[in-house]
Amino acid sequence: MSTKTISVVRDLLATNKQAAAAIRQELRSRGILCVNLLSSPGSGKTTLLESLSGRFKDRYRMAVIEGDIETERDAERIRAKGIPAWQITTGGACHLEAKMVGKVLGEVPAAIDFLFIENVGNLVCPASYDLGEEIRCVLLSSPEGDDKPAKYPQAFLSADCLILTKSDLFPHLPFDPAKAAAEALAIKPGLRVFTVSALRGEGMDALAAYFVEALARLRSAGA
Amino acid sequence: MSTKTISVVRDLLATNKQAAAAIRQELRSRGILCVNLLSSPGSGKTTLLESLSGRFKDRYRMAVIEGDIETERDAERIRAKGIPAWQITTGGACHLEAKMVGKVLGEVPAAIDFLFIENVGNLVCPASYDLGEEIRCVLLSSPEGDDKPAKYPQAFLSADCLILTKSDLFPHLPFDPAKAAAEALAIKPGLRVFTVSALRGEGMDALAAYFVEALARLRSAGA
Numbered sequence: 362m363s364t365k366t367i368s369v370v371r372d373l374l375a376t377n378k379q380a381a382a383a384i385r386q387e388l389r390s391r392g393i394l395c396v397n398l399l400s401s402p403g404s405g406k407t408t409l410l411e412s413l414s415g416r417f418k419d420r421y422r423m424a425v426i427e428g429d430i431e432t433e434r435d436a437e438r439i440r441a442k443g444i445p446a447w448q449i450t451t452g453g454a455c456h457l458e459a460k461m462v463g464k465v466l467g468e469v470p471a472a473i474d475f476l477f478i479e480n481v482g483n484l485v486c487p488a489s490y491d492l493g494e495e496i497r498c499v500l501l502s503s504p505e506g507d508d509k510p511a512k513y514p515q516a517f518l519s520a521d522c523l524i525l526t527k528s529d530l531f532p533h534l535p536f537d538p539a540k541a542a543a544e545a546l547a548i549k550p551g552l553r554v555f556t557v558s559a560l561r562g563e564g565m566d567a568l569a570a571y572f573v574e575a576l577a578r579l580r581s582a583g584a
Numbered sequence: 585m586s587t588k589t590i591s592v593v594r595d596l597l598a599t600n601k602q603a604a605a606a607i608r609q610e611l612r613s614r615g616i617l618c619v620n621l622l623s624s625p626g627s628g629k630t631t632l633l634e635s636l637s638g639r640f641k642d643r644y645r646m647a648v649i650e651g652d653i654e655t656e657r658d659a660e661r662i663r664a665k666g667i668p669a670w671q672i673t674t675g676g677a678c679h680l681e682a683k684m685v686g687k688v689l690g691e692v693p694a695a696i697d698f699l700f701i702e703n704v705g706n707l708v709c710p711a712s713y714d715l716g717e718e719i720r721c722v723l724l725s726s727p728e729g730d731d732k733p734a735k736y737p738q739a740f741l742s743a744d745c746l747i748l749t750k751s752d753l754f755p756h757l758p759f760d761p762a763k764a765a766a767e768a769l770a771i772k773p774g775l776r777v778f779t780v781s782a783l784r785g786e787g788m789d790a791l792a793a794y795f796v797e798a799l800a801r802l803r804s805a806g807a
Contacts, residue, residue, distance in 0.1 A: 402735070430738075431736075434731055434734075483708050484705065504750065504753065513625060
């Protein structure tokens with residue numbers, strides 16, 4: 362990259378970092394746990410949120426910010442579950458930025474427990490943009506292959522939690538979840554790893570409990 | 585984006601366009617058909633190339649340029665099939681650029697028929713970068729879902745050919761190949777559509793024939 366390009370990128374990231382810090386402070390003060398979901402297209406982010414909405418129902422209130430290049434499809438799927446959702450269409454941009462989230466934040470009801478942000482489907486670029494989340498989850502679906510963490514390291518390095526999705530397809534695929542997890546853990550020791558089939562519900566209780574525990578920690582830290 | 589950012593992006597794309605035009609001219613003069621493969625991570629680009637190498641064996645000579653953020657894994661898989669392969673590791677960058685391809689081009693043997701470029705796994709950013717290819721193929725794997733073309737339109741709009749991969753998983757998935765194809769064709773009328781399972785070989789003959797016909801056209805145009 363040219364010096365000019367590098368300086369523009371650095372300016373963008375610095376501006377994003379400031380906006381993200383403001384969002385994080387705002388959400389902490391409201392006692393809302395914010396989770397940023399990152400993955401390739403079609404790894405199952407929306408289906409995971411649909412499944413979580415069923416688990417949280419009547420116990421926790423969630424809201425969702427959907428990031429996509431085009432269409433309102435994902436927000437419509439979430440709204441169909443009775444969950445408030447805002448669609449950000451980036452119109453070509455390959456990732457969400459904190460200022461895009463900031464513009465929506467005023468509309469998010471104060472009385473929620475969880476704010477999930479589903480990033481644009483892209484295992485590369487979103488990893489560089491802090492959105493003010495408390496927890497960053499990277500999803501890796503079994504059909505993508507167990508060799509992906511080392512090939513796309515930044516997404517795994519920047520995450521707090523790895524969710525191996527579509528476990529219902531394990532019998533039909535050359536995918537070794539232990540290998541995928543070990544490779545991700547070599548990049549990011551301490552990464553929490555979950556294996557789920559959001560379609561069948563397998564592993565979803567443990568994942569939901571992880572978010573509930575994080576919410577309790579956030580609120581006790583803020584109390 | 586700021587005016588400064590927009591101008592840097594425009595400069596980058598203009599520089600890339602010039603480099604791509606030089607590569608296209610060079611490869612046409614050598615009678616080599618260049619194909620750029622775009623898709624999400626794990627859609628099956630490398631497996632498709634492995635399968636093609638078996639089909640072309642003893643009849644056509646191919647070479648492969650592999651683009652990845654990190655690791656030599658894909659080039660090693662291709663070399664294991666006896667195919668010359670060069671790995672470009674972008675070190676964080678989310679797409680290949682023509683100048684990266686240009687640097688490798690001198691090492692590519694003159695006496696080949698096909699040069700395949702496997703782009704970085706990313707359904708967004710690589711779509712904006714012409715690499716000097718004759719044919720651009722976008723792969724969409726069945727587990728990614730049939731709703732992806734409208735959500736990631738640029739990749740489909742910029743492609744000549746859509747390859748629906750992992751057809752062996754159709755029985756296990758809520759994926760309608762006709763719906764995916766229709767949505768892609770609404771974005772890009774005239775797109776050639778193939779459905780394959782590179783693992784099982786289904787549909788690979790038709791795809792190989794498409795590349796062979798394009799090679800013949802390229803050579804008769806250059807004669």
